[in-house]
Amino acid sequence: MKRILLGTLFAAVSINAMAEAPGGPNCGWGNMLFEGQRGTPAHFLASTTNGTSGNATFGMTSGTNGCSTKASLTYGGKSWLAMNGMMNELSEDMAQGQGEALTTYAVVMGVAPEDRARFASVTHEHFQQIFNTADVNAETVHTNTLAVLKTDPQLAKYATEA
Amino acid sequence: MLKRLSLLALSVSAPLHAAPHLDSARAQQLADLPYWIALGHYEKGKLGGWRSYVDDRKFFLADDGAHHPAQELQATVAALYAPASLGNQHAQCVFPARTRWLREQLTLTDLPRPDCSEYREWYADVAPHSAALIFPAAYLNSPSSMFGHTLLRIDKADTHSNETSLLSYAINFGAYIEGSDNSILYAWKGLAGGYPGLFALMPYQDKLSEYRSLENRDLWEYQLNLTPEETGRMVEHVWELKQVQFDYFFFDENCSYRLLELLQVARPSLDLTSQFPLTAIPTDTVKAVKQSGLVADTRYRPSRERELLARAEPLDAEEQRQVLALSADTAQLQSPGFTALPRERQALVQDAAYRLERYRANGQERDPAQAARSFELLRAINRNPPPPLQIEKPGLPEEGHESRTWQLGVGTRDDRAFAEYGLRMAYHDLNDNAYGFPLGAQIEILQLKVRQYEGNQWQVQRLDLATIRSLTPRNALLQPWSWQVAGGLERVPGKHGDEVLVSHVNGGAGGTWQLADDVLGFALGTARVEHHNDFAEFISPAAGFNTGVLWRNGLGNLSLEAKGDFFTNGEVRRSLSLNQQWELSRNLGLRLSAKREFSHLTSAQNEVMLEMKWYHY
Numbered sequence: 045m046k047r048i049l050l051g052t053l054f055a056a057v058s059i060n061a062m063a064e065a066p067g068g069p070n071c072g073w074g075n076m077l078f079e080g081q082r083g084t085p086a087h088f089l090a091s092t093t094n095g096t097s098g099n100a101t102f103g104m105t106s107g108t109n110g111c112s113t114k115a116s117l118t119y120g121g122k123s124w125l126a127m128n129g130m131m132n133e134l135s136e137d138m139a140q141g142q143g144e145a146l147t148t149y150a151v152v153m154g155v156a157p158e159d160r161a162r163f164a165s166v167t168h169e170h171f172q173q174i175f176n177t178a179d180v181n182a183e184t185v186h187t188n189t190l191a192v193l194k195t196d197p198q199l200a201k202y203a204t205e206a
Numbered sequence: 207m208l209k210r211l212s213l214l215a216l217s218v219s220a221p222l223h224a225a226p227h228l229d230s231a232r233a234q235q236l237a238d239l240p241y242w243i244a245l246g247h248y249e250k251g252k253l254g255g256w257r258s259y260v261d262d263r264k265f266f267l268a269d270d271g272a273h274h275p276a277q278e279l280q281a282t283v284a285a286l287y288a289p290a291s292l293g294n295q296h297a298q299c300v301f302p303a304r305t306r307w308l309r310e311q312l313t314l315t316d317l318p319r320p321d322c323s324e325y326r327e328w329y330a331d332v333a334p335h336s337a338a339l340i341f342p343a344a345y346l347n348s349p350s351s352m353f354g355h356t357l358l359r360i361d362k363a364d365t366h367s368n369e370t371s372l373l374s375y376a377i378n379f380g381a382y383i384e385g386s387d388n389s390i391l392y393a394w395k396g397l398a399g400g401y402p403g404l405f406a407l408m409p410y411q412d413k414l415s416e417y418r419s420l421e422n423r424d425l426w427e428y429q430l431n432l433t434p435e436e437t438g439r440m441v442e443h444v445w446e447l448k449q450v451q452f453d454y455f456f457f458d459e460n461c462s463y464r465l466l467e468l469l470q471v472a473r474p475s476l477d478l479t480s481q482f483p484l485t486a487i488p489t490d491t492v493k494a495v496k497q498s499g500l501v502a503d504t505r506y507r508p509s510r511e512r513e514l515l516a517r518a519e520p521l522d523a524e525e526q527r528q529v530l531a532l533s534a535d536t537a538q539l540q541s542p543g544f545t546a547l548p549r550e551r552q553a554l555v556q557d558a559a560y561r562l563e564r565y566r567a568n569g570q571e572r573d574p575a576q577a578a579r580s581f582e583l584l585r586a587i588n589r590n591p592p593p594p595l596q597i598e599k600p601g602l603p604e605e606g607h608e609s610r611t612w613q614l615g616v617g618t619r620d621d622r623a624f625a626e627y628g629l630r631m632a633y634h635d636l637n638d639n640a641y642g643f644p645l646g647a648q649i650e651i652l653q654l655k656v657r658q659y660e661g662n663q664w665q666v667q668r669l670d671l672a673t674i675r676s677l678t679p680r681n682a683l684l685q686p687w688s689w690q691v692a693g694g695l696e697r698v699p700g701k702h703g704d705e706v707l708v709s710h711v712n713g714g715a716g717g718t719w720q721l722a723d724d725v726l727g728f729a730l731g732t733a734r735v736e737h738h739n740d741f742a743e744f745i746s747p748a749a750g751f752n753t754g755v756l757w758r759n760g761l762g763n764l765s766l767e768a769k770g771d772f773f774t775n776g777e778v779r780r781s782l783s784l785n786q787q788w789e790l791s792r793n794l795g796l797r798l799s800a801k802r803e804f805s806h807l808t809s810a811q812n813e814v815m816l817e818m819k820w821y822h823y
Contacts, residue, residue: 078577129411139588148372171588178581
């Protein structure tokens with residue numbers, strides 16, 4: 045019994061360890077806005093208690109959400125792929141013009157602290173251009189953001205680093 | 207054994223490096239130090255000696271390292287001198303925390319230098335600088351979540367200046383569950399230790415959405431005052447626990463206990479784990495961490511559900527109807543009813559509608575029509591953003607009453623006086639001191655009450671295994687069910703005015719409504735099975751009702767309840783009860799209970815009791 049358990053454990057782990065290339069199915073890259081969350085809340089003595097995990101990942105994903113990191117996609121050591129798991133929050137924050145996910149987006153885009161307020165207001169203004177459909181994915185959001193930044197004299201420098 | 211070790215030491219140290227000779231007295235002396243004990247997760251065995259909580263062969267280098275800290279230490283020192291060519295498999299790469307500590311203690315200046323590329327990359331990616339203890343608070347409609355969970359967040363150097371904790375890692379310890387065991391099996395195996403426990407490191411963002419959105423629990427973030435060095439020490443040790451299996455038990459060797467151990471590795475002067483010999487309830491561990499002076503700052507993140515309710519709170523009935531209409535059909539954005547609203551009210555209504563849409567989508571597969579509606583609402587929000595939500599911080603969960611409760615009561619039943627002595631292992635009932643707990647949630651585990659009537663006549667009054675009640679108010683936007691389950695032994699009216707001890711299981715479901723600011727009304731249909739010696743059959747089923755009001759007033763919580771059980775054998779048992787708590791201090795309460803019971807077996811009985819409750823430890 046124990047041996048079987050161990051076997052499956054390592055199987056799960058090795059799947060996790062295999063990073064997917066951007067666009068690969070398992071890293072969630074290419075998910076559309078409002079992608080459903082995994083799992084359902086269990087309201088009795090289930091996962092609410094003591095925290096359970098169906099897997100035992102061990103990091104090396106926070107920057108990339110399980111996707112492999114390409115140097116060309118990173119800014120200041122952080123990959124904007126990290127935004128992958130925050131698309132819903134980002135869309136909400138950008139619609140309103142403020143919020144933690146929007147700040148995080150500015151940081152991974154390499155926007156300096158003094159330009160972040162400007163970044164928030166410009167992306168808020170162009171929200172409908174950046175999130176242009178309900179089916180938009182992270183990659184398109186990023187491309188659209190760069191296009192918007194290019195049109196702003198103060199922020200254009202952050203769109204050319206790629 | 208020793209021979210094997212020395213052979214190993216010889217064989218690995220032959221080429222260049224020689225492991226220093228470590229005599230057994232010195233090894234024993236080092237192995238007795240708390241830090242080595244912490245690194246090996248050892249505890250004093252019940253019959254003397256040591257045992258490790260780690261239940262995994264690969265964590266130990268000595269044959270019986272799980273029981274012999276000194277042998278494990280000797281074996282580790284020997285392994286540190288293995289050829290550097292082992293690379294990532296080298297003990298120095300697998301056990302960086304042990305390596306550092308032994309190097310310092312034994313001044314090992316001549317260690318081989320393997321290239322630990324995997325560990326280096328991992329550590330650089332985590333980039334530990336500071337840490338926060340994360341506590342997802344109880345969710346009203348899931349009283350079992352009162353036991354809660356704790357995890358750690360590891361922040362980088364610039365996390366705070368940039369406000370990017372969404373990019374941090376979380377360290378989580380949980381039972382590793384295969385496949386799809388159902389809740390009951392999970393609870394049982396969790397109690398019995400049927401699952402292995404494992405550490406995992408995952409994006410904090412994942413845990414946030416799990417708790418705030420999926421489970422609708424508020425999150426408390428306790429920023430710890432660990433130095434970068436202390437944080438690094440802890441993360442270093444976490445690497446040693448990668449894929450390592452622990453014994454896992456719900457009540458003691460759970461997530462909270464393991465995190466306390468990690469904090470002790472971070473700051474060896476702390477003594478946290480010894481405070482929890484029996485059970486480690488997450489709120490208690492938060493208390494312990496706070497009392498030890500580790501908490502620098504507390505931050506509150508409301509759940510998505512709370513945000514939705516806060517947004518809808520100032521809306522009147524007509525505006526709430528607009529919220530429902532908008533979330534069903536975004537074309538309503540152009541309807542005269544909506545556009546007639548003042549612009550700032552429109553902003554609130556459409557934001558509430560958006561939040562309701564997302565709340566409903568929770569845990570579901572992506573539905574294109576719903577995504578389109580959400581998107582349409584987002585565009586409307588973009589054109590007319592609402593003011594930021596202001597949500598008042600609720601009471602700090604760790605400042606609520608303690609978990610274990612001693613009870614001492616005096617009262618009369620009809621004309622007989624009695625004293626009653628009780629102990630409850632956990633946790634909270636509807637009337638208990640309310641600070642830090644949601645109104646309408648109850649979870650009690652293991653409660654024993656013993657009564658002493660005049661004439662020194664003793665009897666077991668009740669033994670509750672578990673009592674769970676969840677009374678969540680329904681409103682225009684959300685319609686949660688209320689429910690309750692209970693099981694154990696209790697006294698009920700029997701023939702000739704006797705109180706008969708019966709074993710029972712019962713449950714119910716229904717609705718709760720917010721009648722006023724601090725008043726809830728509830729009505730539930732119930733079902734019950736019991737074994738009663740005065741009944742002819744072995745097991746008697748009953749159907750019934752349970753209804754009442756719960757009022758949070760200046761003294762404490764008051765409950766007024768009516769209950770009825772209609773047995774298939776003809777017995778009808780009904781009761782009316784009143785409970786008023788007087789909150790004397792955080793950990794002291796006085797409760798007045800009055801009850802009138804009716805039964806076909808005997809005449810109506812009255813009982814009044816005044817009870818002192820001491821919430822202790």
